[in-house]
Amino acid sequence: DISVRQGVTMKEILVLLCLVSGSLGRHLYGWNVEDKCDAGKEQNRIAGQKARLEDLQNSLAGFKEDLQSRITKGKAYEEDLNKLRRRLSKLEPSGCDDATQLQCGGKKPLCLSRLLVCDGSVDCDSGLDEKDCDALTPSGSVWIGTFVYDKCTQRRPEKIRLSIENYKVIDYLRSFPEVTASLEFDPGMVDRDDTILSLTGHMDLMPGDHVLRFAPPESDGLAFICTFDGEHDDYCLGKIVREDETDVCAEFVLQRS
The missing domain is CATH 4.10.400.10 (Low-density Lipoprotein Receptor)
Structure with a gap:
């Protein structure tokens, strides 16, 4: 059949042309079609490896981030557990x-x-x-107190400012450092009392329960104490008490400024 023979002949011709063009390209111009194909395959392989490497690096970064998050949460849970243990131990x-x-x-x-x-x-x-021996009220520190209630002081202030003048550890009595301070009433207010009281006392370094105690500065016999909770070093819960510390007549929160 002439049409079939022509079709077969055309296919053969096309194949021959490809072979001839490849051969001529190699001999005349130095072309190497197979080399180019191989080079393209190599580039694709390298690109694929780079993509896989980037995926691995991203996965590793995500794993590290997740691990760090879990470690942080674990430390937070451990600290909460320790706080609970300390609170329970104080009750027992x-x-x-x-x-x-x-x-x-x-x-x-x-x-x-x-x-x-x-x-x-x-x-x-x-x-x-x-x-637990750190100085929580070091020399030069300033503390602002806000009253919760007050049933006994002469001035009935809303706020007080406590300025620590000296925190001194005594060699022979290191568990009870001496503390001197000045106390102002309603600092910054126009009609405030200008009286500044000088306080002398000590810090009781009971582990987990540091207590700042000042003797009564006036004749009314009212003493000043402030208890740290063992967890927060920047504030304490204060009380105004009679000298025997059994009659609490005012309470305030003292925070470091």
Whole structure:
């Protein structure tokens, strides 16, 4: 059949033309069609590897971010658990005279003299006696107090300013540093009382329960105490009390400015 023979002949001619053009390109111009094809395949392979590498790097970055987030959450949960443990321990009897002794806790509970707290030598197996010795009210620090209620003071201030003049650790009594301060009433207010009281007292370095105590500065016998909760170093809960500390007649929140 002439048409079939012509069709076959055309296909053969096309194949021959491709072969001839490739051969001429190699000999006359240095072309190498196979090399170009191989080079294209190599580029595609490299591009694919780069894409996979980028995917792996992104996955690794995501894994690191997720891991860091989990670690942060774990530390937060651990801190919350420790806070809860401290609160529960305060509610339970320590088995010691808390006014003069510290319960070391741990596997070997021990009632340690409060005079040995923060003396620079670890006496509790748990190390509790030397863990909480930072100066929370250092010299030069200023604290602003806002009253919750006041049933007894002469001036009935809304706010007070406590300026720590000196925080001094005594070598022979390191668990009760001496503190001197000045107290102003309603600072910044037009009709405020200009009286500035001088306060003398000490910081009781009870681990987890630091208490700032000032003796009565006036003849009314009202003393000033402020208790830190062991978790926040920038504020304490204050009370105005009679000298025996049994009659609380005013409360305030004192925060470092």
